[in-house]
Amino acid sequence: MRKMLRGLDDVSRRQFVSYAAKTCLGLGVMSPLAAQAAARSAGAARKPAKNVIYMFMNGGLSHLDTFDPKNNSEVSGPVSAISTNVSGIQLSENLPELAKQMDKIALIRSLTSNQGAHERGQYFVRTSHTPRGSVQHPALGAWTVKHGGRINPTLPSNVLIGGGGAHPGAGFLGSEFTPVRIGNPSAGLQNAHLPGSVNPDQFQRRLQLMERFDRPFTRKYEHRDVKTYTEFYDEAVRLMRSEDLVAFDISKESAEMREAYGNNRFGQATLLARRLVQNGVRYVEIEHGGWDTHANNFDAMPDRTAPVDQALATLLQDLDASGLLEETLIVLTTEFGRTPNINRDAGRDHHPRVFSSLLAGGGINGGQVYGKSDEKAYAAAENPVTVPDFNATIAYALGLQYDERVFAPSGRPFTMADDGKPVTDLFT
Numbered sequence: 001m002r003k004m005l006r007g008l009d010d011v012s013r014r015q016f017v018s019y020a021a022k023t024c025l026g027l028g029v030m031s032p033l034a035a036q037a038a039a040r041s042a043g044a045a046r047k048p049a050k051n052v053i054y055m056f057m058n059g060g061l062s063h064l065d066t067f068d069p070k071n072n073s074e075v076s077g078p079v080s081a082i083s084t085n086v087s088g089i090q091l092s093e094n095l096p097e098l099a100k101q102m103d104k105i106a107l108i109r110s111l112t113s114n115q116g117a118h119e120r121g122q123y124f125v126r127t128s129h130t131p132r133g134s135v136q137h138p139a140l141g142a143w144t145v146k147h148g149g150r151i152n153p154t155l156p157s158n159v160l161i162g163g164g165g166a167h168p169g170a171g172f173l174g175s176e177f178t179p180v181r182i183g184n185p186s187a188g189l190q191n192a193h194l195p196g197s198v199n200p201d202q203f204q205r206r207l208q209l210m211e212r213f214d215r216p217f218t219r220k221y222e223h224r225d226v227k228t229y230t231e232f233y234d235e236a237v238r239l240m241r242s243e244d245l246v247a248f249d250i251s252k253e254s255a256e257m258r259e260a261y262g263n264n265r266f267g268q269a270t271l272l273a274r275r276l277v278q279n280g281v282r283y284v285e286i287e288h289g290g291w292d293t294h295a296n297n298f299d300a301m302p303d304r305t306a307p308v309d310q311a312l313a314t315l316l317q318d319l320d321a322s323g324l325l326e327e328t329l330i331v332l333t334t335e336f337g338r339t340p341n342i343n344r345d346a347g348r349d350h351h352p353r354v355f356s357s358l359l360a361g362g363g364i365n366g367g368q369v370y371g372k373s374d375e376k377a378y379a380a381a382e383n384p385v386t387v388p389d390f391n392a393t394i395a396y397a398l399g400l401q402y403d404e405r406v407f408a409p410s411g412r413p414f415t416m417a418d419d420g421k422p423v424t425d426l427f428t
Helices: 002-007 010-025 032-044 118-127 140-148 200-220 224-241 243-248 255-261 265-278 297-322 387-397
Strands: 051-057 081-083 090-092 105-112 158-161 180-182 283-288 328-334 355-361 368-370 380-382
Touching: 051 118, 051 140, 051 265, 051 297, 105 380, 105 387, 118 387, 140 158, 140 283, 140 387, 158 265, 243 265, 255 265, 255 297, 265 283, 265 297, 297 328, 297 355, 328 387, 355 387
Parallel strands: 051 283, 051 328, 105 368, 158 180, 158 283
Antiparallel strands: 081 090, 105 355, 328 355
């Protein structure tokens, strides 16, 4: 039997597993184990993405005013839907440039969460887990590096641009997977060069002296945190001496390219993210806030969406032209959507029951919409996707074992996507 299965192609193996589940187990649908086996079989034939550019819209991005417009004035307000370059798919008029790139994009319009508060919702989306007082769960970037490894040995493998202090970071995985934080993308990585008062010889002598002082302690206490502390210094020194450090310097880009991405913080952060993945940084997250539009939603949205629309559309074109789009997964998501009803302050309130997110590149089949909200964008009407499902889809695109168990210091097992299952229909 095993020899026969190995001789089958991927589609045949999936068909065999499905048939066996139905006939032997009396199931009309595949069992969870068979579904996972089929997903892995399909994934094995697909070249996984190498990098991730993950754009987090902090504050609760309104799906109605961006990716899931409705031709219903009761819920849409003054915002109209526009056609895209894919027949039958519309976006909000707030996204005219992305509408021209819809053929590269897959929208998920049926995301659903059980967390309606900002901090808990953000934690859930970034980790697949709800907050617990006894454990700090790792964010997706830390999981990605843990399971996928580094690409460039001298550059950090996990970078966060513009993130706040509430980011989960590496959680229980340890500080070696913690993202390197960049505050101002135009300033790049700070404190990565020797001060003018210290020459390379002096610096080397100081490192040797520090190592002599630390040696008795590190030998006596062979603990993971002590080892990580030493490795942190070693990695920092390698980075300072690396020729690839120039990846953090967006001034090396032409004025035309910087203008194309947008002369604003989000545009320059997106350009920096492109430079980083080109140089072997596996995971780059950009945090962009200001979406908590409880009041004056319709006045605020055009100004908030314009930088995202310009930068993301340019990134898609840029990566496509350079041939890097297939190996770079682009994610745009948020913690929850906004209510279809418009409150008395002309705003929208928190709404976790349904919202939208975007995927592109990394083997994603562009020009499609997965799932559907109801006529008022109040709840998922077709193919609901949970937050863990969404994160399992990201892991699947990267060829990672999203259900591999890793033990926290307390001894409890956790996985990258909790109990989520990938939406394999999104892939070519």
